[in-house]
Each structure stands twice: as C-alpha cells, then as structure tokens.
Amino acid sequence: MFDHLLANRLQGLAGEAAFKMLAAANRLEAQGKKIIHFEIGEPDFPTAKNIVAAGKKALDDGFTTYCQSQGIIKLREAIAEHVFQYKGIKTEVDEIVVTPGGKAAIFYTICVLVNPGEEVIYPNPGFPAYSSVIRYAGGIPVPVDLREENDFRLDINELKAKITSKTKLIILNSPSNPTGSALTRSDLEALADVIKGKDIFVMSDEIYDRILYDGKVESIAVLPGMKDKTIIVDGFSKAYCMTGWRLGYGIMHKEIAQNVTRLLINSNSCTTHFVQIAGIEALTGPQDSVGRMTEEYRRRRDVIVDGLNAMDGITCRNPKGAFYAFPNITGTGLKSSQVADYLLNEAGVALLDGSSFGSAGEGYLRLSYATSMDNIHAGLEKIQKALRKMISTAK
Ligand SMILES: Cc1ncc(COP(=O)(O)O)c(C=O)c1O
CATH class of the missing domain: 3.90.1150.10 (Aspartate Aminotransferase, domain 1)
Structure with missing residues (x-):
C-alpha cells in the first residue's frame, strides 16, 4: 500500500x-x-560461561550507559592485541571501530566508501548482504564466480579482468560463507599485486577465520602496502558463539575509521556498553x-x-x-x-x-x-x- x-x-x-x-x-x-x-x-x-558472567557483572556494575561511539578503549586494546596475536597485524586503537555485529561493519564500510556508479567486486556465491548493501549505496555489484574446480577460491585472473576505472572496492571472505573455501597466501599476494598503485580498497571479511580446519590464518592486510587499503571485518558471533549479543568490529585506516564512526553515531550512537565488556572477556579469557x-x-x-x-x-x-x-x-x-x-x-x-x-x-x-x-x-x-x-x- x-x-x-x-x-x-x-x-x-x-x-x-x-x-x-x-x-x-x-x-x-x-x-x-x-x-x-x-x-x-x-x-x-x-556463549562460554566466563563471557556470560562478565556480561552479567557489567550489568550489575552499571555499564548500562552510552559509551564511546568508536568503542570503549579497553575493548579496542584487547582487539589490537588479539589481531596481532592471531593475524600478525599491528594496529592502533584509532584504527578500530567496534560495531553492533560484523554485519554493521560491512554496512558502514560500503556506505562510507562507495559512491553511486562506483563498482564493487564481490564473490558469487557470497554472503547476501554484500550485493544488497552495494546496491543500497548506489554502487554497481560486479560478481566474480567462485568455481568448484578452483576449490571455490576467487580466481585472481578473472577478478583482474573485472577491474575498471570505476572499481572502488573488492570484497573478500575467507573462510567463505557459503562455500567453506579459504584463500591461500599466494591468492592474496596475486591480488595485492593486481591492485598495487590503484585507488581500490579491499574489505576482507574474516569472521570465520578462527574456524579453520587446516593451514593458518591469512589476512591480506599483512602484505606490503595493503594495511592502509584494507578494511578487516570481524566479530564475536561465530568464534565466541555470541550471535545475539551483536558485537563486531572493523579495522581500517584511521581516516576511514573516523567516518565509519560518524555513520555509527548517526545510526546507533554506540555499541552496547556491557556487551563490549563481555567482549573483553571473550578475547582475553581462556580460548x-x-x-x-x-x-x-x-x-x-x-x-x-x-x-x-x-x-x-x-x-x-x-x-x-x-x-x-x-x-x-x-x-x-x-x-x-x-x-x-x-x-x-x-x-x-x-x-x-x-x-x-x-x-x-x-x-x-x-x-x-x-x-x-x-x-x-x-x-x-x-x-x-x-x-x-x-x-x-x-x-
Ligand atoms: C560471511 C559473514 N560475514 C558477516 C556475518 C555477520 O555476522 P554478525 O553480524 O553476527 O557479526 C556473517 C553472519 O552470518 C557471515 O556469514
């Protein structure tokens, strides 16, 4: 109607x-x-008992208020330490934005970076929010097929052929939803080489990287020249069984982080305070x-x-x-x-x-x-x- x-x-x-x-x-x-x-x-x-207990205690302790929009410092410090330990990436608290779920970090990143008419390359099949939010932002979704014969990994040559002067962002998701595939170090090196010298960002959705059966975690952000061009999306839903708590984060250049925070202030004010305290326990408690x-x-x-x-x-x-x-x-x-x-x-x-x-x-x-x-x-x-x-x- x-x-x-x-x-x-x-x-x-x-x-x-x-x-x-x-x-x-x-x-x-x-x-x-x-x-x-x-x-x-x-x-x-x-959710593990120690995390639930930390959340309950935070409620009892009065962490029921608004807090820093970008995320409380102690959680951002814990994220920085975690990301260094697991992904080998050195990062500062002003490069981290805490969000109500990884999905919010995806939404904010695309809205902050993509202008109407700009192209975003993303995996097909892939997490449905990617193409949906690209379109919402006025961007043009450019799918690259994940082929079974390539173990559902992105074919970097095929991806290269899709890059145009309008390409603004490339989305990676490894390990991948829905295929379970994982990109190799050489895939990431080849991609880094393809975008070297171009004004193209990478949004690397690494939300499943603690659930990896073989090999080790690889993030494109560790490769030379890639940290400033990469926005890492991660969260607590999958690794810490915290889907309903709604807690995630993005790691990005501090100028992008300021703008993601601007969008967060206008939409959410901040991520739930006591949930962030529980997040500190998730990252620093027993693993x-x-x-x-x-x-x-x-x-x-x-x-x-x-x-x-x-x-x-x-x-x-x-x-x-x-x-x-x-x-x-x-x-x-x-x-x-x-x-x-x-x-x-x-x-x-x-x-x-x-x-x-x-x-x-x-x-x-x-x-x-x-x-x-x-x-x-x-x-x-x-x-x-x-x-x-x-x-x-x-x-
Ligand atoms: C690939 C991928 N990215 C991000 C998310 C978002 O997770 P959340 O918003 O619960 O952190 C999901 C959830 O299913 C996912 O599969």
Whole structure:
C-alpha cells in the first residue's frame, strides 16, 4: 500500500534466505511438524560461561550507559592485541571501530566508501548482504564466480579482468560463507599485486577465520602496502558463539575509521556498553572453547561430507573453514530451489538453495553443520530418502 511512498534507495535491499527459510521452518513447527535445521549460520554452542558472567557483572556494575561511539578503549586494546596475536597485524586503537555485529561493519564500510556508479567486486556465491548493501549505496555489484574446480577460491585472473576505472572496492571472505573455501597466501599476494598503485580498497571479511580446519590464518592486510587499503571485518558471533549479543568490529585506516564512526553515531550512537565488556572477556579469557568447538565442527564436517558424497547425484568438497557444506546437486538433474522446497515440505529438512547466495550458487545447496551429530545423521537419512523419491518421480 505504501510502496510508492518508500525511498527509492530501498529498492536495492534484499532479504536473506537463511532468515526466510528459518521463518518458513518455524511456521511448519508451529503446525506440529518436526524440522531438522541446517539453514541458519549460527553456532549451536552456548556463549562460554566466563563471557556470560562478565556480561552479567557489567550489568550489575552499571555499564548500562552510552559509551564511546568508536568503542570503549579497553575493548579496542584487547582487539589490537588479539589481531596481532592471531593475524600478525599491528594496529592502533584509532584504527578500530567496534560495531553492533560484523554485519554493521560491512554496512558502514560500503556506505562510507562507495559512491553511486562506483563498482564493487564481490564473490558469487557470497554472503547476501554484500550485493544488497552495494546496491543500497548506489554502487554497481560486479560478481566474480567462485568455481568448484578452483576449490571455490576467487580466481585472481578473472577478478583482474573485472577491474575498471570505476572499481572502488573488492570484497573478500575467507573462510567463505557459503562455500567453506579459504584463500591461500599466494591468492592474496596475486591480488595485492593486481591492485598495487590503484585507488581500490579491499574489505576482507574474516569472521570465520578462527574456524579453520587446516593451514593458518591469512589476512591480506599483512602484505606490503595493503594495511592502509584494507578494511578487516570481524566479530564475536561465530568464534565466541555470541550471535545475539551483536558485537563486531572493523579495522581500517584511521581516516576511514573516523567516518565509519560518524555513520555509527548517526545510526546507533554506540555499541552496547556491557556487551563490549563481555567482549573483553571473550578475547582475553581462556580460548580453549574455540579450539574445542572447531574440533567438533571438524568431526561433523567429516560425517556430513561423507554422507552427502554417498548420495546418488551429489558430490561435496571438504570445506576448509566455517561450518557450511556446499554440495553439488547437478547430478540429480534438479534445481536447487526445487530441492530446498521439497526437502522442507516433504522431509522436514531446512537447508538453503545455493542460488540464494548468487547466480553461481545454482546447482548447489548450503547446509550449516552447526547442529548436533544426531541431527546430522537423521537429516542425512531424510535427505537421502526424499531425494530418491524426488528423482524417481521426476523420471
Ligand atoms: C560471511 C559473514 N560475514 C558477516 C556475518 C555477520 O555476522 P554478525 O553480524 O553476527 O557479526 C556473517 C553472519 O552470518 C557471515 O556469514
């Protein structure tokens, strides 16, 4: 009814398939159906007790007020130390902005850097907020396909061919949602070489880099000349199971940080004070739960990938990081959206159509294995049965 009265800039904004599928699954659950959830990218572990206790104490201690818009100094100091320890990047507190979630850091970064008509290169399939916010900012989304034969890593030569005089920003996401792929040091070196001497920034979304099964964390920001051109996006949701706390951050040149903060002041004033105190505990307290959780994800990954590979018409690569399996279903002859709908309604399994992450995701499904081993076994069995039925009726 009000469509014609809404601001034009909203036209670019999309929803997110994971939340849509969750809502559809919840509707079925409300009707009494049992659903196995593989759709939402959320750790199934609780926030560690020491972090919860720090949050509660901060509430009791009265940290219920506004605070510095850029983030409280103690948290920014803890982030600087953490980033040095894990990513080998030396950074100062004025280069860090604390945000209400990593997603807010993505939103602010794109809005601060991208003018209408400027191009932003991003991975396809990729996290849906990238293309959506690029369009919202008036920018032109320029997808680069992640190909299975390249282990879903960005092909830097293909990316190079997409750079024009209008390119403003390149988005990286390693380990990647939805493919679980990870960029190698040589990919990053090749990219750094391609943009050397050009006024192009890189937004490197590293939110899954603590959930890496092999190899070591690589950030493009450590390469010569890249720190000032890189905006690192990170957050507490995945590594510390703090999705609902809404805590993330960006690391960037201090001039960009000042402008991201300006946008934050105008939209959010600051990130929740007591949540930031809990964030200090997350970074400075015991880290063993992160390692234990990643080992559990590895066990689940092995089960889900083997189970998917055993199904007719399906092949699945081993994700290198994050907690998503991204099986290729082209051998079934079925469309991804058809399969996702059928599995939800006929088998009670909620997972995502790969094409909801971009056109290059057609022919794939995304399953989050941030769920119990029992659910994984039961879900695989249901998928297997339902697919057999679907394929035989399609013949
Ligand atoms: C690739 C990627 N980046 C960023 C985020 C944002 O996470 P949050 O806003 O919870 O920190 C997500 C969450 O799913 C993600 O998958």
